[in-house]
Amino acid sequence: AQTVTQSQPEMSVQEAETVTLSCTYDTSESNYYLFWYKQPPSGQMILVIRQEAYKQQNATENRFSVNFQKAAKSFSLKISDSQLGDTAMYFCAFIHDLITGGGNKLTFGTGTQLKVEL
Protein backbone atom coordinates (compact mmCIF):
# COMPACT_ATOMS: atom_id res chain seq x y z
CA ALA A 1 0.00 0.00 0.00
CA GLN A 2 1.19 3.49 -0.73
CA THR A 3 1.98 5.93 2.06
CA VAL A 4 2.45 9.68 2.04
CA THR A 5 4.60 11.43 4.65
CA GLN A 6 4.72 15.10 5.52
CA SER A 7 7.39 15.64 8.16
CA GLN A 8 6.68 19.31 8.89
CA PRO A 9 3.55 19.68 11.07
CA GLU A 10 3.83 23.48 11.13
CA MET A 11 5.69 26.16 9.21
CA SER A 12 5.64 29.92 9.09
CA VAL A 13 6.84 32.42 6.51
CA GLN A 14 6.92 36.18 6.19
CA GLU A 15 4.65 37.79 3.65
CA ALA A 16 6.29 38.07 0.19
CA GLU A 17 8.90 35.43 1.07
CA THR A 18 9.26 31.93 -0.37
CA VAL A 19 8.52 28.74 1.52
CA THR A 20 8.92 25.06 0.65
CA LEU A 21 6.75 22.27 2.05
CA SER A 22 8.10 18.73 1.98
CA CYS A 23 6.41 15.48 1.04
CA THR A 24 7.72 11.97 0.50
CA TYR A 25 5.78 8.93 -0.60
CA ASP A 26 6.23 5.24 -0.99
CA THR A 27 4.95 3.12 -3.87
CA SER A 28 6.05 0.23 -6.02
CA GLU A 29 4.21 1.60 -9.04
CA SER A 30 5.91 3.52 -11.85
CA ASN A 31 2.89 5.49 -13.01
CA TYR A 32 0.96 7.64 -10.57
CA TYR A 33 -0.19 11.17 -9.86
CA LEU A 34 0.64 13.53 -7.04
CA PHE A 35 -1.28 16.50 -5.72
CA TRP A 36 -1.09 19.33 -3.26
CA TYR A 37 -4.35 20.40 -1.67
CA LYS A 38 -4.94 23.50 0.44
CA GLN A 39 -7.45 23.53 3.31
CA PRO A 40 -8.20 26.99 4.75
CA PRO A 41 -10.04 27.35 8.06
CA SER A 42 -13.36 27.07 6.22
CA GLY A 43 -12.60 23.36 5.79
CA GLN A 44 -12.85 23.03 2.03
CA MET A 45 -10.06 21.10 0.30
CA ILE A 46 -8.85 23.02 -2.74
CA LEU A 47 -6.62 21.51 -5.40
CA VAL A 48 -3.47 23.59 -5.75
CA ILE A 49 -1.33 21.63 -8.19
CA ARG A 50 -1.07 18.24 -9.90
CA GLN A 51 1.96 16.30 -11.15
CA GLU A 52 2.03 13.29 -13.46
CA ALA A 53 4.83 10.91 -12.49
CA TYR A 54 5.76 10.08 -16.08
CA LYS A 55 6.45 13.76 -16.80
CA GLN A 56 9.88 14.97 -15.78
CA GLN A 57 8.90 18.62 -16.03
CA ASN A 58 7.84 20.10 -12.71
CA ALA A 59 4.28 21.44 -12.59
CA THR A 60 3.68 25.14 -11.96
CA GLU A 61 0.55 27.14 -11.22
CA ASN A 62 1.24 30.85 -10.86
CA ARG A 63 3.07 31.28 -7.51
CA PHE A 64 2.97 27.55 -6.78
CA SER A 65 5.51 25.09 -8.16
CA VAL A 66 6.72 21.63 -7.27
CA ASN A 67 10.09 19.92 -7.13
CA PHE A 68 9.37 16.34 -8.18
CA GLN A 69 12.20 13.88 -7.63
CA LYS A 70 10.91 10.49 -8.76
CA ALA A 71 13.93 8.42 -7.78
CA ALA A 72 13.90 9.92 -4.29
CA LYS A 73 10.09 9.70 -4.12
CA SER A 74 9.96 13.33 -3.09
CA PHE A 75 7.37 15.93 -4.03
CA SER A 76 7.83 19.34 -2.43
CA LEU A 77 5.69 22.44 -2.90
CA LYS A 78 7.24 25.87 -3.29
CA ILE A 79 5.13 28.95 -2.66
CA SER A 80 6.65 32.17 -3.95
CA ASP A 81 5.67 35.69 -2.90
CA SER A 82 3.64 34.30 0.03
CA GLN A 83 0.37 36.06 0.77
CA LEU A 84 -1.75 36.17 3.90
CA GLY A 85 -4.41 34.20 2.05
CA ASP A 86 -1.98 31.30 1.70
CA THR A 87 -2.40 30.58 5.42
CA ALA A 88 -3.92 27.10 5.49
CA MET A 89 -3.26 23.42 6.02
CA TYR A 90 -1.52 21.88 3.02
CA PHE A 91 -1.91 18.21 2.17
CA CYS A 92 0.15 16.10 -0.18
CA ALA A 93 -1.80 13.30 -1.90
CA PHE A 94 -1.20 10.33 -4.19
CA ILE A 95 -3.25 8.21 -6.57
CA HIS A 96 -2.32 5.27 -8.80
CA ASP A 97 -2.51 5.34 -12.54
CA LEU A 98 -5.82 3.52 -12.75
CA ILE A 99 -5.05 1.96 -16.14
CA THR A 100 -2.62 -0.34 -14.36
CA GLY A 101 -5.21 -1.33 -11.79
CA GLY A 102 -6.06 -0.42 -8.24
CA GLY A 103 -9.05 1.48 -6.98
CA ASN A 104 -9.65 5.20 -7.44
CA LYS A 105 -8.45 6.02 -3.92
CA LEU A 106 -6.66 9.24 -3.11
CA THR A 107 -4.22 8.83 -0.18
CA PHE A 108 -3.28 11.87 1.89
CA GLY A 109 -0.41 12.83 4.15
CA THR A 110 -0.96 14.27 7.63
CA GLY A 111 -0.68 17.87 6.47
CA THR A 112 1.49 20.92 7.14
CA GLN A 113 -0.07 23.96 8.78
CA LEU A 114 1.36 27.04 7.06
CA LYS A 115 1.07 30.48 8.61
CA VAL A 116 1.94 33.55 6.60
CA GLU A 117 2.88 36.47 8.84
CA LEU A 118 3.13 40.21 8.27
Place this chain on the structure above:
Amino acid sequence: ETGVTQTPRHLVMGMTNKKSLKCEQHLGHNAMYWYKQSAKKPLELMFVYNFKEQTENNSVPSRFSPECPNSSHLFLHLHTLQPEDSALYLCASSQHTQGATYGYTFGSGTRLTVV
Protein backbone atom coordinates in the same frame (compact mmCIF):
# COMPACT_ATOMS: atom_id res chain seq x y z
CA GLU B 1 -18.32 27.11 -4.41
CA THR B 2 -16.67 24.05 -5.96
CA GLY B 3 -19.76 22.26 -7.24
CA VAL B 4 -19.93 19.81 -4.33
CA THR B 5 -22.41 20.87 -1.65
CA GLN B 6 -22.59 19.36 1.81
CA THR B 7 -25.35 19.91 4.33
CA PRO B 8 -25.53 20.64 7.15
CA ARG B 9 -22.29 22.55 7.73
CA HIS B 10 -22.44 21.90 11.46
CA LEU B 11 -24.21 19.19 13.43
CA VAL B 12 -24.40 18.47 17.13
CA MET B 13 -26.03 15.19 18.08
CA GLY B 14 -26.48 13.03 21.10
CA MET B 15 -25.24 9.47 21.18
CA THR B 16 -28.76 8.08 20.82
CA ASN B 17 -29.81 10.32 17.92
CA LYS B 18 -30.15 9.44 14.27
CA LYS B 19 -29.08 12.00 11.71
CA SER B 20 -27.97 12.11 8.09
CA LEU B 21 -25.31 14.02 6.19
CA LYS B 22 -26.01 14.96 2.60
CA CYS B 23 -23.68 15.53 -0.32
CA GLU B 24 -24.68 16.69 -3.79
CA GLN B 25 -22.68 17.33 -6.93
CA HIS B 26 -23.69 18.55 -10.37
CA LEU B 27 -20.32 18.19 -12.04
CA GLY B 28 -21.24 15.12 -14.05
CA HIS B 29 -18.96 12.98 -11.89
CA ASN B 30 -19.76 9.33 -11.32
CA ALA B 31 -17.59 8.53 -8.32
CA MET B 32 -18.26 9.85 -4.83
CA TYR B 33 -16.37 9.49 -1.56
CA TRP B 34 -16.70 10.01 2.18
CA TYR B 35 -13.64 10.99 4.21
CA LYS B 36 -13.31 11.50 7.95
CA GLN B 37 -10.89 14.16 9.18
CA SER B 38 -10.02 14.08 12.88
CA ALA B 39 -7.61 16.42 14.61
CA LYS B 40 -3.94 15.44 14.18
CA LYS B 41 -4.77 12.37 12.08
CA PRO B 42 -4.55 11.77 8.34
CA LEU B 43 -7.72 11.96 6.31
CA GLU B 44 -9.39 8.57 6.48
CA LEU B 45 -11.18 7.25 3.42
CA MET B 46 -14.44 5.72 4.61
CA PHE B 47 -16.45 4.77 1.52
CA VAL B 48 -16.14 4.85 -2.25
CA TYR B 49 -19.04 4.72 -4.68
CA ASN B 50 -18.64 4.23 -8.42
CA PHE B 51 -21.74 4.51 -10.57
CA LYS B 52 -23.90 4.26 -7.42
CA GLU B 53 -22.25 1.00 -6.36
CA GLN B 54 -20.16 0.81 -3.20
CA THR B 55 -16.68 -0.34 -4.16
CA GLU B 56 -14.80 0.42 -0.95
CA ASN B 57 -15.61 0.19 2.74
CA ASN B 58 -12.54 0.76 4.89
CA SER B 59 -13.71 -1.24 7.90
CA VAL B 60 -16.08 1.51 8.93
CA PRO B 61 -18.30 0.70 11.96
CA SER B 62 -21.89 -0.14 11.13
CA ARG B 63 -23.13 2.94 13.01
CA PHE B 64 -22.15 4.76 9.78
CA SER B 65 -24.42 3.75 6.91
CA PRO B 66 -23.84 5.26 3.46
CA GLU B 67 -26.41 5.56 0.72
CA CYS B 68 -25.95 6.56 -2.91
CA PRO B 69 -29.31 6.74 -4.70
CA ASN B 70 -27.78 8.17 -7.89
CA SER B 71 -24.44 9.45 -9.15
CA SER B 72 -25.20 12.99 -7.96
CA HIS B 73 -26.19 12.33 -4.35
CA LEU B 74 -24.48 10.68 -1.42
CA PHE B 75 -25.73 10.34 2.13
CA LEU B 76 -24.14 9.23 5.38
CA HIS B 77 -26.68 8.00 7.91
CA LEU B 78 -25.55 8.19 11.51
CA HIS B 79 -26.92 6.35 14.54
CA THR B 80 -25.73 5.62 18.08
CA LEU B 81 -22.45 7.45 17.52
CA GLN B 82 -19.64 7.77 20.02
CA PRO B 83 -17.83 10.95 21.12
CA GLU B 84 -14.73 9.80 19.19
CA ASP B 85 -16.78 10.04 16.01
CA SER B 86 -16.68 13.83 16.34
CA ALA B 87 -14.79 15.08 13.27
CA LEU B 88 -15.05 16.91 9.98
CA TYR B 89 -16.73 14.70 7.40
CA LEU B 90 -15.74 15.53 3.85
CA CYS B 91 -17.51 14.46 0.70
CA ALA B 92 -15.72 14.42 -2.65
CA SER B 93 -16.46 13.47 -6.23
CA SER B 94 -14.46 12.66 -9.33
CA GLN B 95 -14.71 11.10 -12.71
CA HIS B 96 -14.53 7.34 -12.60
CA THR B 97 -11.39 5.36 -13.52
CA GLN B 98 -8.64 7.38 -15.15
CA GLY B 99 -10.58 10.59 -14.64
CA ALA B 100 -9.93 10.31 -10.91
CA THR B 101 -6.26 10.97 -11.60
CA TYR B 102 -7.19 14.58 -12.23
CA GLY B 103 -8.04 14.82 -8.56
CA TYR B 104 -11.16 14.99 -6.48
CA THR B 105 -13.48 17.93 -5.96
CA PHE B 106 -14.34 18.36 -2.30
CA GLY B 107 -17.26 19.89 -0.47
CA SER B 108 -16.82 22.19 2.54
CA GLY B 109 -17.51 19.40 5.00
CA THR B 110 -19.86 18.81 7.90
CA ARG B 111 -18.42 19.51 11.34
CA LEU B 112 -19.94 16.82 13.56
CA THR B 113 -19.91 16.96 17.34
CA VAL B 114 -21.23 13.98 19.30
CA VAL B 115 -22.23 14.81 22.89
